[in-house]
Amino acid sequence: MSTTPDAPERGKDFIRTIIERDNETGAYGGRVHTRFPPEPNGYLHIGHAKSICLNFGIALDYQGRCNLRFDDTNPVKEDVEYVESIKEDVRWLGFEWDANFYASDYFEKLYLIAELFIKMGKAYVDHQSAEEIRANRGTLKEPGTDSPYRGRTMEENLALFRAMRKGDLPDGACVLRARIDMASPNVVLRDPTLYRIKHASHHRTGDAWCIYPMYDFTHGLSDAIEGITHSICTLEFENNRPLYDWCVDTLMQGLGMPELFGENAAAYQELAALPGFKQRPRQYEFARLNLTGTVLSKRKLIQLVQEGYVSGWDDPRMPTICGLRRRGCTPAALRDFCDRIGVAKADSTVEHALLEHCIRQDLNDRAPRYLGVMDPVKLIIENYPEDGLDEFTMPLHPEDESMGTRVVPFARELWIERADFMEEAPKKYFRLAPGREVRLRFAYYVTCTGFTRGDDGRITEVRATFDPETRGGWSKDGRKIKGTLHWVSAAHALTAEVRNYGPLFTCDNPNAVAEGGSFTDHVNPDSLEVLTGCLVEPAMAHMAPGTNFQFERTGYYCADSRDHVPGQRLVFNRTATLRDTWAKIQQKTEG
Numbered sequence: 001m002s003t004t005p006d007a008p009e010r011g012k013d014f015i016r017t018i019i020e021r022d023n024e025t026g027a028y029g030g031r032v033h034t035r036f037p038p039e040p041n042g043y044l045h046i047g048h049a050k051s052i053c054l055n056f057g058i059a060l061d062y063q064g065r066c067n068l069r070f071d072d073t074n075p076v077k078e079d080v081e082y083v084e085s086i087k088e089d090v091r092w093l094g095f096e097w098d099a100n101f102y103a104s105d106y107f108e109k110l111y112l113i114a115e116l117f118i119k120m121g122k123a124y125v126d127h128q129s130a131e132e133i134r135a136n137r138g139t140l141k142e143p144g145t146d147s148p149y150r151g152r153t154m155e156e157n158l159a160l161f162r163a164m165r166k167g168d169l170p171d172g173a174c175v176l177r178a179r180i181d182m183a184s185p186n187v188v189l190r191d192p193t194l195y196r197i198k199h200a201s202h203h204r205t206g207d208a209w210c211i212y213p214m215y216d217f218t219h220g221l222s223d224a225i226e227g228i229t230h231s232i233c234t235l236e237f238e239n240n241r242p243l244y245d246w247c248v249d250t251l252m253q254g255l256g257m258p259e260l261f262g263e264n265a266a267a268y269q270e271l272a273a274l275p276g277f278k279q280r281p282r283q284y285e286f287a288r289l290n291l292t293g294t295v296l297s298k299r300k301l302i303q304l305v306q307e308g309y310v311s312g313w314d315d316p317r318m319p320t321i322c323g324l325r326r327r328g329c330t331p332a333a334l335r336d337f338c339d340r341i342g343v344a345k346a347d348s349t350v351e352h353a354l355l356e357h358c359i360r361q362d363l364n365d366r367a368p369r370y371l372g373v374m375d376p377v378k379l380i381i382e383n384y385p386e387d388g389l390d391e392f393t394m395p396l397h398p399e400d401e402s403m404g405t406r407v408v409p410f411a412r413e414l415w416i417e418r419a420d421f422m423e424e425a426p427k428k429y430f431r432l433a434p435g436r437e438v439r440l441r442f443a444y445y446v447t448c449t450g451f452t453r454g455d456d457g458r459i460t461e462v463r464a465t466f467d468p469e470t471r472g473g474w475s476k477d478g479r480k481i482k483g484t485l486h487w488v489s490a491a492h493a494l495t496a497e498v499r500n501y502g503p504l505f506t507c508d509n510p511n512a513v514a515e516g517g518s519f520t521d522h523v524n525p526d527s528l529e530v531l532t533g534c535l536v537e538p539a540m541a542h543m544a545p546g547t548n549f550q551f552e553r554t555g556y557y558c559a560d561s562r563d564h565v566p567g568q569r570l571v572f573n574r575t576a577t578l579r580d581t582w583a584k585i586q587q588k589t590e591g
């Protein structure tokens with residue numbers, strides 16, 4: 001994975017330090033095998049990008065492997081739509097998995113493992129209701145209470161579990177629980193649920209199953225089945241690590257008890273031969289990414305979509321990977337961002353401005369430049385011939401000749417920005433005002449001679465004269481010009497729709513809500529500004545959807561991947577603004 005040239009040298013994070021130590025001691029025979037395990041119940045967000053960069057990046061750094069594993073144990077919330085989007089997003093970020101698995105690939109194995117746990121006396125079927133189980137779990141200070149079903153015989157448990165699988169029991173009738181320790185100081189270990197009954201169709205296994213394994217049981221065992229060495233997850237799973245270990249360790253113990261295998265001996269022997277059950281994978285927790293000004297939880301993101309606050313998962317205001325992509329963020333910028341935020345053990349919140357900084361850094365190097373007027377006002381060059389025409393060949397990038405050039409027509413009637421003219425301008429206003437001279441980018445110097453105001457008080461037209469000696473935008477006599485304006489020829493300009501995005505929330509931490517409130521109370525009603533009358537240079541006519549570019553002096557933009565149709569309808573999303581020094585000076589002078 002590459003970093004942009006100015007990115008600080010990445011220090012080794014604590015996980016890489018552990019991996020290098022393991023490699024030195026030969027803990028996994030030098031193997032490094034990670035996985036990225038999304039649940040296909042939503043689109044990926046920028047927090048997932050951090051996890052992807054970490055897991056795939058480690059595999060690249062240590063010539064290891066990284067699997068993409070869909071953690072699809074909850075059929076009700078999961079969907080193939082999400083599976084496809086996740087694959088697309090991982091690839092777009094620049095990574096390719098060594099293998100693609102689904103937790104559902106292991107349903108048969110997991111079922112047999114659960115049977116073995118029962119035979120070992122390590123699991124039992126509990127008929128308590130969910131509320132009873134919760135109430136009997138105890139508290140941090142008080143131990144839990146044993147379930148009245150905890151002492152069932154192995155035979156009874158096995159028969160009941162098989163009945164669960166057969167579909168003889170309705171949802172919620174009972175669950176399979178691990179028999180660990182109802183007095184454990186770690187509440188997670190107080191006989192956690194391993195299986196629940198759910199008569200629901202699964203997006204991959206259809207109606208083959210009506211019982212589904214729980215996350216904690218599934219995760220560690222799936223890791224071990226795949227031979228994962230370092231299983232990296234976010235901090236909230238720290239308390240679950242002992243359970244992760246318990247599941248794998250208990251199975252390793254059971255695989256050493258062939259007298260329990262019965263008719264499934266072959267399947268158990270197959271498991272026993274896997275490297276993951278010789279050397280247990282280990283879970284490591286890192287701090288999840290939090291970003292100012294947004295929410296990073298699939299549940300909340302789904303709510304924004306479903307309640308219509310945004311146009312969809314890929315709305316350019318969304319912190320989803322597809323939203324960032326549609327907005328114009330590049331994979332390189334996102335990887336650079338993940339590099340810079342690093343990997344730590346303590347929670348923190350990253351400034352949104354850092355993401356924007358990474359985006360600007362990347363686009364500054366690679367985005368071609370174009371001229372586009374957002375809020376146009378006419379500029380008439382009085383001394384330019386009525387039927388005159390100049391065709392200026394302009395570089396697409398000021399510092400990168402290899403990007404080539406485009407031709408920009410210039411004629412007597414132009415469009416310039418309304419904000420680039422002022423009738424009575426302060427000294428530091430380096431744009432057009434009566435009597436003042438400016439440069440029209442790559443064209444000519446022009447001096448303002450007058451203007452017309454409409455009945456409503458708005459300026460309808462600005463007039464100027466040009467100096468033919470300044471062709472190309474520079475003067476032979478060396479006279480200094482402070483302001484350069486962008487422009488387009490009125491006869492040649494194309495109409496475009498420009499969508500400017502502001503923050504989706506009005507505060508830095510929309511997750512913080514008052515009693516009875518919702519994070520949606522913080523949604524910014526003015527986060528989208530649509531400009532339909534923008535006028536842009538003709539070279540943009542056939543720009544492909546998804547193209548990044550810069551409107552000179554205005555910002556970085558991207559041709560919209562949904563609504564932009566080359567040659568027919570131009571729709572541009574603002575990716576990021578440029579720094580506006582005028583606004584700063586204005587603030588200073590006003591303040």
Ligand code: ATP
Nearest residue numbers: 037038039047048050051233234288289296297298
């Ligand atoms: P969410 O809380 O947004 O629903 P999740 O953790 O339920 O996310 P998963 O699909 O289970 O989503 O996540 C896949 C992987 O991405 C997990 O390893 C998870 O730890 C990691 N991940 C999720 N959110 C973040 C985040 N904000 N920062 C870093 N890693 C994350």
Ligand code: MG
Nearest residue numbers: 038039071215
């Ligand atoms: Mg999750």
